[in-house]
Amino acid sequence: MRILFVNCVNFLESTLPEGIALLSAILKEHGHEVEVFDNAFLKPKNYLMDEEAASKKRWVYGIAFYKATPYNLKDLVASDPEVDIVEKFSEKIREFNPSLIAVSAMSRNYKKSLNLIRKVKPACKIIFGGVHPTLMPEDVLNQKEVDFVCVGEGDRALVELCDCLDKGGDPTKIENLYVKLKQGRSQKIIKNRLGEFVDLDTIPPPDLGIFDARHLFRPFLGNVYKGIFMSTARGCPRGCFYCVNNKLRDLFKGCGKSYLRFQSPKVVARRIESLKNQYGINWIKFSDDTFLSRPLEDIYELRDLLKPLNIMFGCSVDPATVTEEKVKILQEAGCVSMTIGIETGNEAIRKKVLGRYISDSQIKKAIAIIRKQCIKISSFNIIGLPGETKENFFQTIRFNKELEIPDASLYILYPFPGSKIFEDYGASLDKYDYEKTIPGFNLSKMPKEELSYFLSVFNLYLVLPESYWGKIEEAKRSPKLYKDLLKIAQDTVNARQF
Ligand code: B12
Numbered sequence: 001m002r003i004l005f006v007n008c009v010n011f012l013e014s015t016l017p018e019g020i021a022l023l024s025a026i027l028k029e030h031g032h033e034v035e036v037f038d039n040a041f042l043k044p045k046n047y048l049m050d051e052e053a054a055s056k057k058r059w060v061y062g063i064a065f066y067k068a069t070p071y072n073l074k075d076l077v078a079s080d081p082e083v084d085i086v087e088k089f090s091e092k093i094r095e096f097n098p099s100l101i102a103v104s105a106m107s108r109n110y111k112k113s114l115n116l117i118r119k120v121k122p123a124c125k126i127i128f129g130g131v132h133p134t135l136m137p138e139d140v141l142n143q144k145e146v147d148f149v150c151v152g153e154g155d156r157a158l159v160e161l162c163d164c165l166d167k168g169g170d171p172t173k174i175e176n177l178y179v180k181l182k183q184g185r186s187q188k189i190i191k192n193r194l195g196e197f198v199d200l201d202t203i204p205p206p207d208l209g210i211f212d213a214r215h216l217f218r219p220f221l222g223n224v225y226k227g228i229f230m231s232t233a234r235g236c237p238r239g240c241f242y243c244v245n246n247k248l249r250d251l252f253k254g255c256g257k258s259y260l261r262f263q264s265p266k267v268v269a270r271r272i273e274s275l276k277n278q279y280g281i282n283w284i285k286f287s288d289d290t291f292l293s294r295p296l297e298d299i300y301e302l303r304d305l306l307k308p309l310n311i312m313f314g315c316s317v318d319p320a321t322v323t324e325e326k327v328k329i330l331q332e333a334g335c336v337s338m339t340i341g342i343e344t345g346n347e348a349i350r351k352k353v354l355g356r357y358i359s360d361s362q363i364k365k366a367i368a369i370i371r372k373q374c375i376k377i378s379s380f381n382i383i384g385l386p387g388e389t390k391e392n393f394f395q396t397i398r399f400n401k402e403l404e405i406p407d408a409s410l411y412i413l414y415p416f417p418g419s420k421i422f423e424d425y426g427a428s429l430d431k432y433d434y435e436k437t438i439p440g441f442n443l444s445k446m447p448k449e450e451l452s453y454f455l456s457v458f459n460l461y462l463v464l465p466e467s468y469w470g471k472i473e474e475a476k477r478s479p480k481l482y483k484d485l486l487k488i489a490q491d492t493v494n495a496r497q498f
């Protein structure tokens with residue numbers, strides 16, 4: 001049968017969604033036809049290009065400075081026409097005529113995806129899957145447009161559903177599927193049981209062919225590579241309060257021996273080799289939650305298998321798992337970049353508010369080890385934490401600076417469904433929303449205006465010397481000064497060797 005996936009994201013949110021690519025590969029293996037409606041590279045009507053946008057908007061949220069590449073994503077879309085996304089979606093449905101529309105959604109893009117479906121009102125069946133529907137299955141299935149929800153892994157469930165719909169069978173026994181049965185005006189939700197975890201060694205390489213090839217654009221240290229995010233494990237040993245892993249671990253209790261599972265090095269290498277041969281992939285960001293949780297023998301085996309493939313890769317690591325030996329072997333395997341979750345420069349807040357039981361000294365030690373192998377380091381940070389003050393914010397800046405982090409990702413804390421923070425704070429917030437970069441609520445002790453300004457200047461503080469800090473403060477009131485500072489920061493990064 002024909003299945004149309006939907007990846008409804010912001011324009012130029014270019015990370016290729018691995019969930020869809022993987023499910024597409026599995027469906028094709030079973031003889032189904034697959035296409036995707038993906039708006040990452042559809043320039044929406046009235047979209048402003050940089051200069052025009054800069055003259056309207058004062059600050060650029062979450063900006064980070066990377067060494068300039070010969071061309072960037074904006075260049076790749078410069079001559080694309082502006083389109084109406086809803087019209088494009090209708091057109092795609094008319095042309096492909098799917099029997100099933102399969103939407104993949106995180107909390108951030110769930111409402112956006114649902115609204116798109118609502119505007120077009122497709123006649124075929126609709127299934128939602130991904131992390132948000134997994135955490136809020138009833139809420140999603142109660143929307144009148146939705147017929148099925150996949151809870152957790154879709155690797156078996158989706159293909160079973162498609163085979164079943166093809167044969168006119170009964171989907172109410174398919175594991176991991178919630179099914180809406182309509183009886184006249186009333187409806188009933190059937191919650192099928194959750195099946196055993198998928199054996200990660202049986203999954204194929206992701207099908208990148210259904211996506212716009214510009215998804216593979218991957219800039220790194222001034223060069224452009226062809227890359228994707230790829231997972232080689234599922235689950236995480238930790239349970240930070242702002243993350244969904246605690247909830248997922250509870251939900252899937254009994255589905256396998258361990259919540260954290262790894263794909264064997266042989267299968268990882270085989271999949272990468274196939275991506276390299278088929279699509280010319282030469283850069284991979286392993287999206288596993290904590291890549292170095294793998295046993296040491298696995299890392300040795302990965303090195304032996306990946307080295308001949310000559311792939312550059314990055315991964316996220318938990319400081320507690322960083323050892324000299326593991327990092328050295330990974331560097332030999334082709335690792336060029338590692339990301340560490342600092343989250344906040346205040347250890348007490350990190351532990352008590354975020355449930356991230358990692359000390360400053362563990363972070364410092366891990367970074368020293370990684371740096372010794374000349375692996376580029378970046379960090380994840382969160383602001384807007386419950387009770388956080390301006391002093392705490394500057395602790396985070398100072399800690400990143402002390403560690404000489406060249407670029408950092410910064411987010412405002414969102415109590416996403418499934419996290420402890422959501423249960424403690426999100427559920428009772430009246431201006432709670434999942435979609436916006438700057439939320440309607442404010443859990444910190446900083447004024448909201450200040451918080452959003454900090455989101456725009458975090459990396460300026462990291463890149464520019466402390467003598468500029470007064471100017472960064474001043475730039476809050478001067479768009480011209482703000483733009484000048486962005487330029488100085490970008491020039492500083494362009495001039496760097498590493
Ligand atoms: C890579 C990644 C990204 C990438 C790409 C995301 C993407 N579109 O796939 C980028 C960098 C863009 C990203 C951004 C963000 N991310 Co992110 N990301 C991840 C990460 C690390 C891996 C996702 C992945 O590819 N997994 C591998 C694939 C195979 O698994 P999967 O996508 O879950 O798919 C499986 C099932 O879910 C299911 N499935 C998925 N879709 C569908 C659809 C159908 C129809 C069916 C039947 C089944 C199905 O089947 C698949 C195979 O089993 C996860 C953490 C994690 N380990 O999962 C966080 C995660 C998904 N991200 C998260 C967050 C919070 C964000 C951001 C909000 C961060 C921020 N503050 O900006 C943004 C939001 C972006 C947006 N679009 O709105 C949270 C989501 C929490 C939530 N409640 O939604 C996660 C879970 C991290 C965490 N532990 O908290 N992210």
Ligand code: SF4
Binds near residue numbers: 240318
């Ligand atoms: S935040 Fe990272 S380390 Fe903590 S539970 Fe989530 S994925 Fe694991």
